[in-house]
Amino acid sequence: MIADMSRFARTPQPPYYTVIxxxxxxxxxxxxxxxxxxxxxxxxxxxxxxxxxxxxxxxGLGITVSYWASQEAIAKWKANAAHVRxxxxxxxxxxxxxxxxxxxxxxxxxxxxxxxxxx
Amino acid sequence: MIADMSRFARTPQPPYYTVIxxxxxxxxxxxxxxxxxxxxxxxxxxxxxxxxxxxxxxxGLGITVSYWASQEAIAKWKANAAHVRxxxxxxxxxxxxxxxxxxxxxxxxxxxxxxxxxx
Numbered sequence: 001m002i003a004d005m006s007r008f009a010r011t012p013q014p015p016y017y018t019v020i021x022x023x024x025x026x027x028x029x030x031x032x033x034x035x036x037x038x039x040x041x042x043x044x045x046x047x048x049x050x051x052x053x054x055x056x057x058x059x060g061l062g063i064t065v066s067y068w069a070s071q072e073a074i075a076k077w078k079a080n081a082a083h084v085r086x087x088x089x090x091x092x093x094x095x096x097x098x099x100x101x102x103x104x105x106x107x108x109x110x111x112x113x114x115x116x117x118x119x
Numbered sequence: 120m121i122a123d124m125s126r127f128a129r130t131p132q133p134p135y136y137t138v139i140x141x142x143x144x145x146x147x148x149x150x151x152x153x154x155x156x157x158x159x160x161x162x163x164x165x166x167x168x169x170x171x172x173x174x175x176x177x178x179g180l181g182i183t184v185s186y187w188a189s190q191e192a193i194a195k196w197k198a199n200a201a202h203v204r205x206x207x208x209x210x211x212x213x214x215x216x217x218x219x220x221x222x223x224x225x226x227x228x229x230x231x232x233x234x235x236x237x238x
Contacts, residue, residue: 003143003216007180011220018222020139020184022172024122053141053218055174055182061126063174063182065139091231097122099172099229101130103137105222112210112217 009051009067014105016050017068023090023098025060030093039086046080048073067105074102128170128186133224135169136187142209142217144179149212158205165199167192186224193221 025032043049048069056062068074077083090098144151162168167188175181187193196202209217 004178004180005216007143008141008216008218014220014222018139018220020137020224022127022184024126053182055176055180057174057176059123061123061174063172063184065141065182065184095231097124097127097229097231099127099130099227101133101137101224101227103133103222103224105139105220107222108218108220110216110218112214 007053009053009065011050011067011105011108014108016105017071017074018103018105019066019068019074020101020103021064021066021098023062023064023095025056025062026094026096027060031089032094035086035089039083042080042082043077046073046077049077071102126172128172128184130169130186130224130227133227135224136190136193137222137224138185138187138193139220139222140181140183140185140217142181142183142214144175144181145213145215146179150208151213154205154208158202161199161201162196165192165196168196190221 040052040054043052043066050067050069052064052066054062054064068077078087159171159173162171162185169186169188171183171185173181173183187196197206
């Protein structure tokens with residue numbers, strides 16, 4: 001299986017900031033899929049957005065890690081009006097539980113010795 | 120679907136440290152499942168280990184986020200002899216690509232308003 005490099009974020013040299021969002025979905029869609037796509041598209045247009053990686057398994061547990069140039073960029077995205085509405089729907093309908101952790105990436109490396117250009 | 124709280128890490132108040140490991144599996148097992156279990160068990164015995172969250176989807180893309188009390192604890196785990204062997208196998212056999220990002224969690228919050236004790 002060749003790696004789908006589009007699912008890896010192409011982040012710059014650290015330091016940069018990250019939001020780690022671990023969540024358990026409720027059963028049923030409840031408008032989640034559409035809104036999820038809209039939010040990923042909207043996030044990618046925000047100033048300071050560097051990329052994101054997202055995985056959800058068949059049990060509904062998911063991890064989405066987004067990368068940002070600054071804490072200010074994260075704060076602005078959290079306060080974005082459309083995103084605030086999505087966060088409210090998330091708490092009410094989409095997630096039985098989630099954890100959000102915000103931090104600073106200090107170093108990074110990749111492997112195996114395959115450059116993204118080679119794939 | 121009730122959240123399986125055992126898949127969320129019960130981390131202390133920040134600050135603490137994190138390793139974000141995003142990876143694309145090769146096809147076939149190649150001893151990965153056994154070794155993965157062994158490594159998670161071994162990691163959990165290391166000094167400074169605070170927990171981990173891990174998800175892999177049907178395409179083989181996975182994100183494992185582990186949490187640690189200090190940078191020193193992360194460095195010791197990276198240098199652990201059994202883990203070094205697993206890292207070598209990972210590069211050779213298990214992953215077509217991976218990204219490792221190491222950072223410091225500065226703040227954290229959870230939702231919805233369900234305490235783990237209520238689940």
